[in-house]
Structure formats: structure tokens, C-alpha cells
Amino acid sequence: MKQAYKKIPMPVRYAINTLLFAAFLIIGVSLIQSGAISKYFTKVLMLIGINIILAVSLNIATGYLGQLPLGHAGFMAVGAYTAAIFMTRSGLDPSVSFPIGLVLGALSAGIFGILIGIPALRLKGDYLAIITLGFGEIIRVVLLNIDSVLGFKLTYGAASLKSIPKETTFLNTFLCVGIACLLIHTMMKSRHGRAVLSIRENEIAAESCGINITYYKVLGFTASAVFAGLAGALYAGYLGILNPSSFGFMKSIEILVMVVLGGMGSMVGSVLSATVLTAIPELLRAFSEYRMIVYSLLLITVMIFKPSGLMGQYDFSLSRILEKVFNRKPTRDTTNHKAGDKNG
Amino acid sequence: MDKLVPLPSLGFIPERDLGSTPILDIHHLGVEFGGLHAVDDFNLIIGRTEIAGLIGPNGAGKTTVFNLLTNVYTPTRGVVLLDGVDIRGKSTAQLNRMGIARTFQNIRLFKDLSVEDNVRIGLHNAFEYSLGSALFRLPSYWKNERLAHDTALGLLSIFDMQSLADKPAGSLPYGAQRRLEIVRALATKPKLLLLDEPAAGMNPSETGELMENIRRIRDTFEIAILLIEHDMNLVMGICEGIAVLNYGRIIAKGTQEQIKSNPVVIEAYLGRRGEAKA
Numbered sequence: 001m002k003q004a005y006k007k008i009p010m011p012v013r014y015a016i017n018t019l020l021f022a023a024f025l026i027i028g029v030s031l032i033q034s035g036a037i038s039k040y041f042t043k044v045l046m047l048i049g050i051n052i053i054l055a056v057s058l059n060i061a062t063g064y065l066g067q068l069p070l071g072h073a074g075f076m077a078v079g080a081y082t083a084a085i086f087m088t089r090s091g092l093d094p095s096v097s098f099p100i101g102l103v104l105g106a107l108s109a110g111i112f113g114i115l116i117g118i119p120a121l122r123l124k125g126d127y128l129a130i131i132t133l134g135f136g137e138i139i140r141v142v143l144l145n146i147d148s149v150l151g152f153k154l155t156y157g158a159a160s161l162k163s164i165p166k167e168t169t170f171l172n173t174f175l176c177v178g179i180a181c182l183l184i185h186t187m188m189k190s191r192h193g194r195a196v197l198s199i200r201e202n203e204i205a206a207e208s209c210g211i212n213i214t215y216y217k218v219l220g221f222t223a224s225a226v227f228a229g230l231a232g233a234l235y236a237g238y239l240g241i242l243n244p245s246s247f248g249f250m251k252s253i254e255i256l257v258m259v260v261l262g263g264m265g266s267m268v269g270s271v272l273s274a275t276v277l278t279a280i281p282e283l284l285r286a287f288s289e290y291r292m293i294v295y296s297l298l299l300i301t302v303m304i305f306k307p308s309g310l311m312g313q314y315d316f317s318l319s320r321i322l323e324k325v326f327n328r329k330p331t332r333d334t335t336n337h338k339a340g341d342k343n344g
Numbered sequence: 345m346d347k348l349v350p351l352p353s354l355g356f357i358p359e360r361d362l363g364s365t366p367i368l369d370i371h372h373l374g375v376e377f378g379g380l381h382a383v384d385d386f387n388l389i390i391g392r393t394e395i396a397g398l399i400g401p402n403g404a405g406k407t408t409v410f411n412l413l414t415n416v417y418t419p420t421r422g423v424v425l426l427d428g429v430d431i432r433g434k435s436t437a438q439l440n441r442m443g444i445a446r447t448f449q450n451i452r453l454f455k456d457l458s459v460e461d462n463v464r465i466g467l468h469n470a471f472e473y474s475l476g477s478a479l480f481r482l483p484s485y486w487k488n489e490r491l492a493h494d495t496a497l498g499l500l501s502i503f504d505m506q507s508l509a510d511k512p513a514g515s516l517p518y519g520a521q522r523r524l525e526i527v528r529a530l531a532t533k534p535k536l537l538l539l540d541e542p543a544a545g546m547n548p549s550e551t552g553e554l555m556e557n558i559r560r561i562r563d564t565f566e567i568a569i570l571l572i573e574h575d576m577n578l579v580m581g582i583c584e585g586i587a588v589l590n591y592g593r594i595i596a597k598g599t600q601e602q603i604k605s606n607p608v609v610i611e612a613y614l615g616r617r618g619e620a621k622a
Contacts, residue, residue: 190489191467191472192478194468201453201455205453206454207435209440209468210440211465219475313456
């Protein structure tokens with residue numbers, strides 16, 4: 001009666017996920033090249049990808065670390081401007097400068113994450129929310145008012161930073177999505193990730209288990225900032241023009257809504273709700289003024305009926321589902337593979 | 345059980361621990377909260393493998409002593425030597441790495457995480473690997489995670505809880521949650537284990553089992569255990585040395601017999617004879 005539960009070995013798990021993700025990318029790229037997906041729709045897909053990275057990155061700080069930062073758009077702005085300035089000023093070929101810009105954007109946002117995290121994370125709850133909101137606004141206002149540094153015209157302030165090479169494509173966006181999700185996943189499924197989770201669960205107990213909570217709070221916050229910076233850099237290459245007003249408080253809220261709606265602490269929830277909340281305004285183009293109303297209604301409905309968010313803390317694992325199927329009495333073994341590109 | 349041997353001015357330790365430095369050596373420990381002496385002139389010495397009990401009426405300051413020993417509160421007076429080392433100025437996390445682990449009176453588990461993950465968080469400093477090897481799944485990640493997994497299951501087997509490893513900690517029954525807290529504390533490889541009311545909410549047969557387990561833990565890990573408990577059967581059953589606390593001060597110290605017959609202790613618990621009539 002009691003059979004040993006068969007587990008899929010780790011290399012096979014990774015191979016399955018990599019293959020599915022590669023297949024997803026190949027299908028996407030070939031559909032775009034054959035013209036089956038229109039230019040406009042490709043743009044929407046890219047925006048979805050960028051928003052997915054933003055949502056999963058904010059999910060580290062809210063869902064895993066259990067804090068409530070409200071300045072996520074600030075980190076995105078840092079990444080976007082760093083990448084954009086590097087691309088416009090380095091004089092390198094865009095195909096070379098773009099990947100470097102992505103890395104630089106992520107790194108500089110990470111540095112800001114450390115600098116802001118160390119003082120901000122001494123506070124908790126609403127105080128942390130307010131101080132991060134303040135930092136986010138400071139970044140935006142500084143960008144808005146400073147158009148030259150030491151005589152070099154860099155950010156152009158309110159006049160917008162223009163003519164950034166539009167290097168963001170479907171392929172590199174979703175490669176970044178894959179890398180971001182993979183790295184976040186590997187971080188969370190390790191002693192470092194568990195330390196971050198333990199802070200969310202019970203700070204006093206975490207401390208008495210020998211966990212340096214200051215270090216892990218800053219680590220979680222910084223990881224969150226790094227991927228926000230990456231998303232920002234992609235955004236710079238996506239729009240080709242940057243204006244500080246796109247990184248305002250509402251942008252931070254928009255990202256937070258995605259995370260809360262998807263379920264704080266669930267990566268697949270963040271991915272799904274980022275997809276849906278980016279697609280809805282595009283699908284309902286005619287009603288786009290009502291987007292905020294749809295947002296708030298959605299949020300209220302979900303909070304009433306499922307306060308933990310759509311997915312709660314559930315994390316999707318294709319391998320786990322496959323294991324369940326394999327370990328069932330062998331009736332039929334055709335499995336329905338849906339977009340199973342995330343998580344081992 | 346060994347005989348308790350008196351030491352000059354501080355108290356007693358079991359005979360077998362005489363040769364080595366006492367694990368805990370507390371001199372004149374005290375803390376004040378706005379003029380209130382929550383704990384005052386607290387002196388205690390605990391042998392390397394002693395099971396010691398800290399008892400006293402409600403509000404006597406027992407948990408405060410634990411919080412002082414783990415630096416949740418900073419003492420305003422006194423010196424605490426852990427294994428001969430002054431613990432002043434160390435953070436709670438540092439103290440844990442130095443060898444003090446504790447459980448809590450009101451259970452503080454990581455409720456949404458699995459039982460195994462709770463223990464593995466306790467093993468955080470036991471199996472180290474860098475963030476880089478976690479991110480890129482380098483060999484040291486696999487090796488240490490496998491070791492951590494095996495160790496966690498081994499520790500859970502003390503209380504026969506391996507089968508619960510995948511359950512969320514918050515879904516366990518109350519007694520199991522208390523046991524899991526002890527396992528998690530043990531995972532941090534303590535030299536001194538502080539148990540805050542380990543038997544609270546347990547029925548007599550569970551308490552009996554717990555007594556056996558506490559003794560077994562002491563014997564297998566060779567650690568000292570200091571416990572706060574109201575259940576006198578447990579205290580009298582396993583504690584070698586007992587200290588009685590009332591209004592933040594130690595009013596009696598000694599073996600079970602000495603405590604049981606001490607009139608000051610009886611007074612603290614039951615009041616003075618004849619007082620009720622007056």
C-alpha cells in the first residue's frame with residue numbers, strides 16, 4: 001500500500017524547466033518574426049515582462065521579508081537613468097552597451113538599496129513605508145531638477161533624456177525575466193532565503209536562532225532594488241526616452257498592487273497579476289481612464305474574498321505537479337503542460 | 345543524581361561538573377525599568393551539564409532573567425559569564441552563536457514555514473555557504489543542504505517528529521509546537537539551553553514524556569539546561585539545582601529537599617500561616 005514517493009532528481013527538474021522556458025522563448029520569437037504577433041502586441045508583451053520583473057522584485061521585500069517599502073519606482077528610476085546615460089554617453093555600439101547598461105543599472109540600484117536600506121530598515125511597518133516613500137520621491141525630484149552634473153548634461157531633468165537606443169526586445173526582456181525569477185528562486189531556497197523568511201515570520205525568534213537580522217533585512221531589500229534596477233534599465237531601452245515623472249509615487253503603488261493582488265510571498269502570483277494588470281488596460285484601451293478604478297475594484301474584491309492574495313503564498317512547481325502525477329495510480333500519464341517556465 | 349556542591353558565595357553546582365568552568369556564572373545581575381527593579385542582585389551559577397530550575401510566583405521576573413541572559417533587555421547592573429566569557433554588549437544573535445539558545449513562553453515558531461525549515465533556520469550557522477554558491481547552485485550548496493536536511497531530520501527524531509517534517513509549523517498541535525521549539529533551539533548547537541515553561545499546556549503523560557526527553561537531551565548533547573516551570577512535578581522530577589525568585593530577587597537556592605522544606609519559599613507561594621484568618 002505505502003509506496004516510496006518517487007522524486008524527480010534535481011538535474012532533471014532543472015532540465016525540464018530550462019527546456020520549457022527555451023521553448024517558450026523560441027515560440028515567442030518565431031511568432032514575432034513570422035508576423036503572427038503584431039508590433040503593438042509585442043510591445044505589450046515587453047511591458048508585461050518588465051512589470052513581471054518589477055513585481056517579483058518588490059515581492060522579495062514585501063512577500064518574503066515582510067516589509068512595506070513604497071519607493072520601488074525610485075530604484076527603477078536609478079536603474080533606468082544609469083543604463084540610459086551609459087548607453088547614450090559610452091559611445092559603444094548599442095548591442096554592446098545595452099547588456100552592460102542592464103548590469104550597471106541593476107548594480108547602481110543595488111547600491112542605492114544598501115544606502116537607503118541601512119537607515120530605513122531600522123524602522124518598521126508604516127514608518128518604513130513613509131521613509132521609503134520619501135526616498136523614492138527624493139530620487140524623482142532630484143532627477144527632475146538636476147539636468148547637468150559638473151557641467152556634463154546627463155539627465156536633462158524635466159526636459160527628458162532622449163534618444164536612448166531602443167534595444168529592448170521580446171527576447172532580452174524575457175531572458176531577463178527568466179534570470180530574475182531563477183536567481184530569486186535560488187536565493188530563497190537556500191539558508192539565506194530562509195533567514196529572510198524567518199524575519200518575516202518572527203523577528204525575535206529569528207534573532208534567537210543566531211540570524212543577523214540587520215544583515216538579512218538589508219540583503220532582502222537590496223536584492224529587491226537590484227532587480228528593480230534591471231527592470232528600469234529594460235524600461236529605458238523600451239521607451240527610448242526617460243522622464244522623471246514616469247517614476248512617481250503612483251508607479252510604486254502600481255507595482256505594490258500587483259504584488260498584493262498576486263499574493264505576497266508567491267512568485268507565481270506576482271507573475272500572473274503583473275501579466276493581467278498590464279494586459280487589462282491594453283485590452284480595454286477605450287476605457288483606459290478607468291484603469292485606476294479597475295485597479296481599486298480588483299484590489300477591494302480580492303482583499304474581501306481572499307485577503308492573502310490570489311495565490312496566497314503558494315509557489316508553483318512544475319516538478320512537484322509532475323511528481324504527483326507520476327506517483328498516482330497509473331491511469332493516464334498525459335500531463336497538460338502550461339507555461340511552466342518558473343521555479344524548480 | 346549527583347550531589348550539589350556549595351561554591352563560595354554563589355551557590356551550588358553538581359559534583360560531576362566541578363572540574364570545569366561553570367557554563368553560566370551570574371553576578372549581581374539587575375535591570376531597572378523606570379525605577380522598578382524587575383530583577384535585582386541575581387546570582388546564579390550553573391554547572392556544565394546541570395539541569396537547573398528557576399521557579400517563582402507569577403510576575404516574579406523569571407522570563408525577565410531569560411531576556412537579560414539573551415540580551416533582549418540590556419542589564420543595568422551585574423556581570424554574566426558564559427563559559428568564562430563576559431557577554432556584555434553582545435547581540436541576541438551573537439549570544440546564540442556563543443552558545444545560548446532559548447524557547448519562548450508564548451510559542452514563537454515560524455508558523456507559515458514547514459517544520460523542517462524551522463529546524464533548518466536553527467541550523468543557519470551550522471552549515472554555512474556563501475550567497476554566491478546559493479545563487480548559482482555550486483557544489484558547496486548541495487553538500488551543505490544535504491547535511492542540513494539529514495541533521496534536521498535527525499534532530500526531529502529526538503521527539504519522533506520526522507513524519508511531520510513537511511507540515512507547516514503552525515498546523516501542529518500545541519504540544520508538538522513546544523517540542524519543535526526545543527528542537528529548533530537545539531539545532532543552534534547550544535551549550536546552555538533556556539526553556540521557558542516547556543510543559544505549559546501539556547497533560548500529565550505528555551509532561552512525563554517531556555521530562556524523559558529533557559534528561560535525554562542533556563545526556564546526549566552534554567549541555568546545561570535552565571528551565572522556568574510552574575509544574576512542580578517536572579521541576580522536582582528533573583532539576584538538580586533550583587532557584588526561587590520572588591519580586592525580582594532570589595529568595596532561596598538549593599536542592600529539591602532544601603527548597604521543598606524552606607519556609608521562605610512556602611511563604612512566597614502560599615502566604616504566611618494564619619494570615620488569611622487575620
